[in-house]
Amino acid sequence: MAARSVTLGIDLGTTSVKAALVEAARGDPSGFVVLASCARPARAETAAQSAAAGPQGQEQDVRRIIQALHECLAALPRQQLCKVCGIGVSGQMHGVMFWKTGQGCEWTEAGAAPVFEPRAVSHLVTWQDGRCGSKFLASLPRPESHLSVATGFGCATIFWLLKNSPEFLKSYDAAGTIHDYVVAMLCGLTRPLMSDQNAASWGYFNTRSQSWNLETLRDAGFPVHLLPDVTDPGNVAGRTSQAWFEIPKGTQVGVALGDLQASVYSCMAQRTDAVLNISTSVQLVASMPSGFQPVQTPDPAAPVAYFPYFDRTYLAVAASLNGGNVLAMFVHMLVQWMADLGLEVEESTVYSRMIQAAAQQKDTCLTITPTVLGERHLPDQLASVTRISSSDLSLGHVTRALCRGIVQNLHSMLPFQQLQEWGVERVIGSGSALSRNEVLKQEVQRAFPFPVSYGQDVDAAVGAALVMLQRNLNQQEY
Ligand SMILES: Nc1ncnc2c1ncn2[C@@H]1O[C@H](COP(=O)(O)OP(=O)(O)O)[C@@H](O)[C@H]1O
Numbered sequence: 001m002a003a004r005s006v007t008l009g010i011d012l013g014t015t016s017v018k019a020a021l022v023e024a025a026r027g028d029p030s031g032f033v034v035l036a037s038c039a040r041p042a043r044a045e046t047a048a049q050s051a052a053a054g055p056q057g058q059e060q061d062v063r064r065i066i067q068a069l070h071e072c073l074a075a076l077p078r079q080q081l082c083k084v085c086g087i088g089v090s091g092q093m094h095g096v097m098f099w100k101t102g103q104g105c106e107w108t109e110a111g112a113a114p115v116f117e118p119r120a121v122s123h124l125v126t127w128q129d130g131r132c133g134s135k136f137l138a139s140l141p142r143p144e145s146h147l148s149v150a151t152g153f154g155c156a157t158i159f160w161l162l163k164n165s166p167e168f169l170k171s172y173d174a175a176g177t178i179h180d181y182v183v184a185m186l187c188g189l190t191r192p193l194m195s196d197q198n199a200a201s202w203g204y205f206n207t208r209s210q211s212w213n214l215e216t217l218r219d220a221g222f223p224v225h226l227l228p229d230v231t232d233p234g235n236v237a238g239r240t241s242q243a244w245f246e247i248p249k250g251t252q253v254g255v256a257l258g259d260l261q262a263s264v265y266s267c268m269a270q271r272t273d274a275v276l277n278i279s280t281s282v283q284l285v286a287s288m289p290s291g292f293q294p295v296q297t298p299d300p301a302a303p304v305a306y307f308p309y310f311d312r313t314y315l316a317v318a319a320s321l322n323g324g325n326v327l328a329m330f331v332h333m334l335v336q337w338m339a340d341l342g343l344e345v346e347e348s349t350v351y352s353r354m355i356q357a358a359a360q361q362k363d364t365c366l367t368i369t370p371t372v373l374g375e376r377h378l379p380d381q382l383a384s385v386t387r388i389s390s391s392d393l394s395l396g397h398v399t400r401a402l403c404r405g406i407v408q409n410l411h412s413m414l415p416f417q418q419l420q421e422w423g424v425e426r427v428i429g430s431g432s433a434l435s436r437n438e439v440l441k442q443e444v445q446r447a448f449p450f451p452v453s454y455g456q457d458v459d460a461a462v463g464a465a466l467v468m469l470q471r472n473l474n475q476q477e478y
């Protein structure tokens, strides 16, 4: 049988699931080729399991996410899947889900392919969840971490459930992000394993000592038994316990990565690159020099935070909560208004028409601050529209102003002058909200006077696959 030289990358995003098959290609300048890729909408939004979460609760049905994952795998070429020698998994950070050890899934032969179906699992409480208000967050113990704790962070959500739904927590004995869950199910892990990238995104994790703030958490009555063991990104979490589609049993699976870090890994060709990702959320990222250590006292008012990357290095990240999701809310609002007026229009039609209209509208005085969800550093700054004049009310004006507002909001968090001071020479765009929207691209170029190029489609999935490919190549050298 031919040596297996292909790796599979997965990105369990907030809006869509992506998968990519990557193969080493010594003749290619990048060193690899993307053999095939696929994206499928998850459509996983669902009502919060705890009524006390209120309208700010943001939860997703894990079954629908896994269904979208299996749709992606089913769409990939079988003859390539059987050559997979490693699986890299990434996904939406911060969120938390729970399951019962040993009962988290059931392997079935759905159709011709063996797949796993979620069983005793909770919903995923995502990074967009707003149930932890500022008063509740202020009641939590101070973290021993350089990252402050925000609503939607795993540990904050667990503290909230401990206070408002203690019985709910008692029915589970394992927890992790959605991508930690997928790794644990693929490998049949009895205890979930987490990379420091995802541990840091939960809060109460000290990236210097690579350990949870166990004493602080225990003293506050936190169920520390739910905290996964933590390991370095790039490490193997285990091997597939079953054949999965045409992927052979015993295939190495890497510990799950943050989607942001996986995207950067696929796009950032040199340290002087900045990566601007617009997916459901938005992030502007620059790499910090090796040896850089963030200040250990968290500053919740700081718009830039430092996220662990690989090899104990850090990324400087301006992470806005308001990106593609705000465009999606605008589209959904228009579709709802037209339905109220008796008209039925597909969302995809609205996206293409509004982007087309805005592309014709090169400029506008209309000004939109798009922060419908507030920001972690400015939770009370909600969205606003100013400079409304009778001449600026077309779909083109509003869409141009909305795209400009999303990019300008990010720029206000991390101005291009700061990027220049850090030695940034180029911006790489990633994320499908950006790749599918010419107007967003124009606004990025307008706000950031650097050469702008675009990374891989399904960038985080490609990045997760590349991490496993690099590991496989390193192993072959020794
Ligand atoms: N038909 C479309 N045309 C342009 N943009 C779209 C379209 N459908 C969705 N989007 C944008 O893409 C965003 C989701 O991007 P995606 O990369 O799938 O997110 P994630 O990686 O967070 O799951 C949506 O929030 C929306 O703004």
Ligand SMILES: O=C(CO)[C@@H](O)[C@H](O)[C@H](O)[C@H](O)COP(=O)(O)O
Binding pocket: 013, 014, 015, 091, 092, 093, 094, 127, 258, 259, 260, 279, 280, 281, 282, 283, 317, 319, 320
């Ligand atoms: O919020 C931050 C960082 O705090 C982001 O980098 C974070 O990774 C993303 O918001 C989540 O992972 C969701 O990503 P995506 O679904 O928008 O791609």
